[in-house]
Amino acid sequence: MTTIRPRRLRTTPAMRGLVRETRVARAQLVLPVFVADGLTKPRPISSLPGVVQHTLDSLRAEAARAASAGLGGIMLFGVPQPQEKDAAGSVGERADGILNRGLAAVRAEVGDDLVVMADTCLDEFTDHGHCGLLTPDGGVDNDATLDVYARLAVSQAEAGAHVVAPSGMMDGQVLAIREGLDAAGHEDVSILAYAAKYASAFYGPFREAVGSSLAGDRRTYQQDPANRREGLREALLDLAEGADMVMVKPAASYLDVLADVAAASDVPVAAYQVSGEYAMICAAAERGWIDRDAALAEAITCIVRAGADLVLTYAALEVPAVR
Ligand code: PBG
16 A cells, blocks of 8 residues: 655655745735824834834835835825814815825825825724714714715825725725715726724734724624624625725634635735734744744735735735745
């Protein structure tokens, strides 16, 4: 009897390289960045080692680095001055609001060399920290929020975004934004829909990164982590509304949802390795418990293996570590 030996294909680095099923390319990685108003120099985010709130100048430099490293894209989040926040998040759509100024600065720097993406959401800009407008009783008003998202997306397109990325999980947001963009003549601006976005504890460090004002939680609009079928349902709805790309978020703990969406989607699928996923690896590495570069490379490779065509990751510029 001859033993069947899968180990033959693992004998040397060259053999393993030859038969590797998944390879991660820089062109499929997107770097999330934060730009804050009123800073004189970049401010480190303590819970996200190596990540900072940028000034407009340091943001431009970071975008230039991302472009010359061959990354696929950059995703901008804006951090306004606390006193600029209001119940409607109105600073978000202002041309002189920090996110739109950041988008314009990045576009001026990189042109079309990098796909420039904008977070299309209100939570960074509202004084209550929710992703939408509130009803008198304190709930999040789905339909009233849609009009604001459409205006916000148009303002981002006008500032220079190639892609708008609605992350607020309002029902109907993709269609509302598509109609708003088209009516304003921005037919070429794409929508990357945060389609299956879960109410996750892994967003913790992000809340520090954007100076979030949120007191409660987002469980009436973000999904219950227990629900797999619902993730696919959300993605299919966004596809029907015209999403150009759909995203699953977070990534590592949701690879089943990602695989489901990848199998059903006829457009590119993104996954977001969120702040807590990145921070946990950094924190364990700081204690010497884990090899940072190897763990990041493995995590990103496995996200692609599960079906992501593009990956948002705070480690995007460290991609030499990705094999
Ligand atoms: C909402 C938004 C969040 C993240 C991206 N967009 C925060 C939230 O939903 O609470 C989280 C990203 C991360 O944790 O890295 N605009």
